Amino acid sequence: MPASLLERFRQAYRDLDLFPLLSAQQIEDFRVDYGQDTLARLEQAIDDADQDGKLIFSGHRGCGKSTLLARFGREMMQQGYFVVFFSIAEMVEMSAVDHINILYAIAVQLLSKATERQVPIPPKEKDAILTWLATTRTETTSRSLTGEAGIGGDILKLVTAKLKTESTFREEIKRTYERRISELVEKVETIAKCVRDATKKEVLVIIDDLDKLDLKLVEEIYKKNINALFQPKIRIVFTIPIAVIRDIELRTILQTASGSPIQQMEVVKFFSRENRHRSGAVPEESKVRLLLEVLQRRIESDLIEPDTAHELILSSGGVMRELVRIARACCSQCLLLLRREPERTEIKITDEILELALRDLRNDFAASLGTSRYQILATTYHHGEPEEVNDPEFLLLLHGLYVLEYRNGDLWYDVHPMLLELLKRRNLIETESEQDG
Structure with missing residues (x-):
């Protein structure tokens, strides 16, 4: 029996939640070749790096970094x-x-992956590492988690769970090692050496989602504690928010500490800087087709009008996650209509449905905007850059995807297309008819 319209939209809604693509099945079903140049640059940077090389990877939240990093990891394994x-x-x-x-977390993940892949670490060394992981030592307490795990218990799973959910455990770890970083680094290197000796392979650690941290935390981690973070003599890829690398001091610290340029993943650019707001400007067709393929892998073609799909793609600003977020909101609107009128069989994503979805998403953006932020957005819209790129307010807008960064020869910025209606309502930018006139 053919799936009902309701179930088809439900499936599209579920499929639009599949980011990043990590499992083999997800990759087979939904992968679109994307970010090939970035992937090649990452591979080259790792091959060029020393055994203890560090790599900083940046880009807008939702531009596809996680999926690309997962693919990068698989290809480096093949090499x-x-x-x-792992995701922090x-x-x-x-x-x-x-x-x-x-x-x-690096130590825990190294040992977990070695155990999962049955790397033959000598039992004596592995027992010593597990004992170390299971024991915290502070001025006021010294305890072992072995008893909690029970006889034959999985210390790694217990430690992983506690690190994620228990603030008291994290505080114990912090108090134990904040003045003994060298001991913590030594353990990371010991595990890496065991893996290297057993597999005859160089270790590469890729840490995802550090780019989603609050900007103040990023400064604390990367500016004040960069030397500690970069101590382990293994290759590590760190992610970082795009907003913080506008800070000259922090950018210099990162590039000096890593010894290599920051690698950046760009969003899909439909227009040049000169044509970005020109009435009748035609977007680059190859870029539109790329994001159209992403949609077609998740939404059956008869569930969306072709012209609406095109407009939806342009509304994303070229950010993969925004494309998916808007499409998902459209599916939600269709599902709502089907619940209200279950007898209807012609419902699909039209311009009207898209506008309803954009309205709700736009209102979410508007909730955090005030007069000064609207002015920054207007200036960025008109000039392709703010008055001051290091303005903390501009950086917050960049971090939150209110402003998008583009590159084509030079570096420039634009307002997220979804927000243009808000600027028009405040008479901060002209409407298309006014521009044409």
Whole structure:
């Protein structure tokens, strides 16, 4: 029996939640070749790096970094590296991330992946590492988690769970190692050496989702504790928010500490800087087709009008996550209509549905805007850049995707297309008819 219209939209809604693509099945079903140039640059940078090389990877939230990094990890494994890819968000509550629990998470993940892949680490050395992981030592307490795990218990799973959910455990880890960073680094290197000796492969650690941290936390981690974070003599890829690399001091610290340029993933650029607001400007067709393929992998073609799909793509500003977020909101609007009028069989995503979805998403953006932020957006719209790129307010807008960064020869910025209606209502930019006149 053919699936009902309701179920088809439900499936599209579910498929639009599949980011990043991590499993083999997800990749087979939904992968679109995207970011090939960025992927090549990452591979080259790792091959050029020393054994203890560090790489900083940046880009807008939602531009596809996680999917690309997962693919990068798989390809580096094929090239002979022992790759450990993990999300810091799955290891530590994001508001509690610091340089100490990042290093601790690296140790836990290294040993977890070695165990999962049955790397033959000598039992004596592995037992010593597990004992170390299971024990915290502070001025006021010394305890072992072995008892909690029970006989034959999985220390790694217990430690991972506690690191994620228990603030008291994270605080113990912090107090234990904040003055003994070298001991923590030594353990990371010990595990890496065991893996290297057993597999004859170089270790590569890729840490995702650090770019989603609050900007103040990023400064604390990367500016004040960069030396500790970069101590382990293994290759590590760190992610960082695009907004913070506008800070000259922090950018200099990162590039000096890593010894290599910051790698950046660009969003899809439909227009040149000169044509970005020109009435009748034609977007670059190859870029539109790329994002159209992303949609077609998730929404059956008869569920969306072709012209609406085109407009939806342009409304994303070229940010992959925004494309998916808008399409998902459209599916939600269709599902709502079907619940109200279940007998209808002709419902699909039209311009009207798209506008309803954009209205709700636009209102979410508007909730955090005030007069001064509207002015920054207007200036950026008109000039392709703000008055001051290091203005903390501009950086917040960049971090929150209110402003998007583009590159084509030079660096420039534009307002998220979804927000243009808000600027028009405040008479901060002209309407198309006014421009034509």
